Amino acid sequence: MPVTSPRIGILGGTFDPIHLGHLEAASAARRELSLDRILILPARTPPHRSIEPRASAFHRFAMAALAAAERDMIVSDLELRRDGPSYTSLTLEALHREGFMPTQLYFITGSDAFAELSSWYNYPRILQFTNFVVVSRPGAPHVSDLITNPRLRASDSDALRRGSPKPSAESAQSAIPTGPTVLSVEADTPDVSSTEVRRRVGAGEPIESLVPSSVAGHIRRHRLYVPAPVAAVM
DSSP: OOOOOOOOEEEOOOTTTTHHHHHHHHHHHHHHHHHHHEEEEOSOOOOOOOOOOSSSSOOOOHHHHHHHHHHHHHHHTTTTTOOOOOHHHHHHHHHHHHTGGGGGEHHHHHEETTTTTGGSSTTGGGGGGSSEEEOOTTSSSSSHHHSSSTEETSSSOOOOTSSSOOOHHHHHHHOOSSSOEEEOOOOOOOOOOOOHHHHHHTTTOOOOOTSSSHHHHHHHHHHHTOOOOOOOOO
């Protein structure tokens, strides 16, 4: 009986903090594409942010680890151990050096982030490094507007062009790609953002409906995202 290579889902991000929108997107991709594992990779230095994350890399890793444990996922410090901007391209190349083939890797991203893919480091070569799994996001461009054919060959120079009719979800899931592809996952993910979580914490509002309970506890315990006290005027 032939041994199949494991399918590894990769969820990267700043995770300042990680929230249910992130986790539901990863869970939807795992269900839809029968992924064997989900690897969560907190970024050390997010390349697309002009300001530093509010929480330290240590706290962001800890929150991601707590969330991963609740969802039977794995957290990795691969990007935290690397100096410089946490470019996805470099992370994927590091995974290749560890023995993973591009067709084994499924980089999970929201439709809002995928719409900006042309601004990513090492584009368009990055399309050859992994399968991209584009998950629908509330308030973001619809997946079908970005990818008319959800199984586009990444090696095709017209990979992001509108074109062929959409195959069935069953055929997309069961087909074995001969090269990295772009896949779409339609999912009813929660309308949550890290910005909203931080705002609620700062305003003293509850966040239990936005993040895993263990993450909410970590934020309270370490007083993350709470405004610094204003010094008394003498």
